[in-house]
Amino acid sequence: MLEAFGLRMKMILGFGTRTRPRAFASGLLATLGLQSSTATALLTASFVDRQLIGSRMAQIVLLGANVGTALTAVLVSVQIDAVAPCLVLAGYVLRQRSQTIASGIGGALIGVGLMLVSLTLLEHATMPMRDSPLLAAFLPMLDNAWPVALLLAAGISVVCSSSLAAVLLIASVPLPPELTVVLVLGANLGGAVSPVLASAGLGVVARRVATGNLIVRGIGCLIALPLISPIVPQLVALPMDLTGLAVEAHLIFNIALAAAIWPLNRAVVSLVEHLLPGEAPATAARRNWLDDSLLDKPLLALSGASREVLAIGDAVERMLSQTRTAFRTDNSSPLAEVAELESQVDCRQQEVKNYLSRLTGNASEDERRRSIDILDYVINLEHIGDIVDKGLAAEVHKKIGLGLRFSDEGYQELERLFLVTQEVLRMAQTVFMTRDRDMARQLMELKVEIRNQERQSAQRHLIRLREGQAQSRETSSLHLDILRDLKRINSHAVSVAHPILDEQGLLVESRLRATRSAQSS
Structure with missing residues (x-):
């Protein structure tokens, strides 16, 4: 699902967090699509790290993600294993398609089908265990040691990197009802540990998001244990013929936890900020990767030039981020x-261009081609910087200086395109570094989608004018100018994919349709 709808998932999280209900719904919907609250938590943490989502809204997103993974367990645990072969077959057929979306959906269908098959195999595999005298002797011991059972289930969830997998495993084994609920609580606790471990390499602001989710689930388990x-x-009296006690308890716990924490969200965020204080801003000097002593070694010189260009791309992405911040907050300070x-x-x-022009003549054909690709990309980055500084920043400054306000619809359209443009820049950096063909194809497909978004926004703006x-009348020229500049930025960023796809023969010379005379000849 990330392969097919990765950018749309990020848009749901990044743009759907302006109010708490929308933030909750964004987390729920994203998790239903990704089938993993851990993936949603990591996406949310990365957005907080880049100041695209506030910390308070991020915690609400994760409350929705927790409910979303519980709903996923309900959907998966319903006895629909008979459709598993159909899902795998349909997924295989779609996986062979060249379109990114179809291929991604195919992979997701295969994954769901294999999960249903695994549940059936798990049920058959545990049948001897259910009649085992060892299990009959062990379960009463575990039933009398709830803290141990809680930690055991948490460990299983961490090993699986998924509370969903742990809950489904618990549901497949015959257990006393109270012990089942204890193990479900442990699975939820362990499911919050995985994002903490995975976000360890991010900034402190992002780590607060995952840590806050762990604290929330930990508090929930401590409160729920005495009430079991x-x-x-x-709970046993509920009709659970299709799902079972473990899945129902998982859903009820996360819904109750979301309802209890919602009004206390501000206190949770303050507690996490106290536990994880902010880091002092880094003041390290800029490193120059352009080493003149490597000019007679083209491979090493090109590697250094590539790293320098990546740093330039990061600076350009920072320019766009600060411009968007000024646009959102009506504060011109970030524009400085x-x-x-x-x-x-x-x-x-300019330093990169001069450096590459001094490469020795013993470079191979592939190295000369790579040199040209680096030049093309850095020139496009420089054009993007000019557009941001002389176009977008000036337009945002005008908006702030004149006190202009867009209509709600117009503001949302521009905000959405700002967010997409930032993601395209980050993808372009990755494509430049890895030269991954599939991601390059995704970038090209995004270009078409962004062009359609720009055209639709312009049309809707004209409708509002009529x-x-x-x-809309007061901000008409400003709205269209920002749309134009964001579209231009995307075009320059996507161009990094051209040489990669051209090498594979996946580009055509022109998008023009053949004329009738040419067709007849």
């Missing part, structure tokens, strides 16, 4: 950094 004995009889970064980008890209909306 009085609540379990009521944009002008400073633009002068650095101009200077550094309807006489005052805000």
Whole structure:
């Protein structure tokens, strides 16, 4: 699902967090699509790390993700194993398609089908265990040691990197009702540990998100443990013929936890900020990767130039991020950094061009081609920097200076395109570094989608003008100028995919249709 709808998933998380209900729904929907609250947590943490989502909204997103993974368990545990072969077959057929979306959906269908097959195999495999005298002797011991059972289930969840897998495993084994609920609580606790481990390499702001989710689930388990004995009889009385006690308890626990934590979200965020204080900003000097002593070694020289260009791309992405911050907050302070970064980008890209022009003549054909690709990309980055500084930043400054306000629809359209553009820049950096053909293809497909978004936004803006909306009339030229500049930025960023796809013979010379005379000849 990430392969097919990765950018759309990120848009759901990044754009759907302006209010708490929308943030909760975004986390729930993203997890239903990804079938993993851990994946949603990592995406959310990375967005917080890049200041695209606030910490408070991020915790609400994860509450929705927890409910989403519980709903996923309900869907998967329903007795639909008979459709597993159909899902795998359909997934295989779609996987052979060249389109990224079809291929990604195919992979997801294969995954779901194999999960259903595994549940059936797991049920058959555990049949001897159910009649085992050793299990009959072990379970009463575990039933009398709930903390041990809780930690055991948490460990299983961490090993599986998924509370969903742990809950389904628990549901497949015959256990006393109270012990089942204890193990489900442990699975939820362990499911919050995986994002903490996976986000260890991110900034402190991102780590707070995963840590906050762990604290929330830990508090929930501590509160729920003493209530198990009085609540379990009521849970057993529920109609659970299709899903079972473990899955139902998993869903009820996460819904109750979301309802309890929702009004206390501010306190949770404050607690996490106290436990994980902010880091001092780094003041390390810039490193120059252009080493003149390597000019007679083209491979090493090109590696250094590539790393320098990646640093330039990071600076350009920072320029766009600061411009978007100013756009969202109506504060022109971040724009001062944009002008400073633009002068650095101009200077550094000129250094790269001069450096590559001095490569010795013993470079191979592949190395000369790589040199041209690096030049093309750094020139496009410099164009993007110019567009951000002289176009977008100036337009945002005008919006702030004149106190202009877009209509709600217009603002959302521009905000969505800002977010997509930032993601395209990050993908372009990855494509430049890895030269991955599949991601290059995704970039090209995104270009078409972004062009359609820009055209649709312009059309909707004209409709609002015809309807006489005052805000749209006041911001008309500004709205269209920002749309144009964001579209241009995307075009320059996507161009990094051209040489990669051209080498594979996947590009055509022109998008023009053949004329009738040419067809007849």
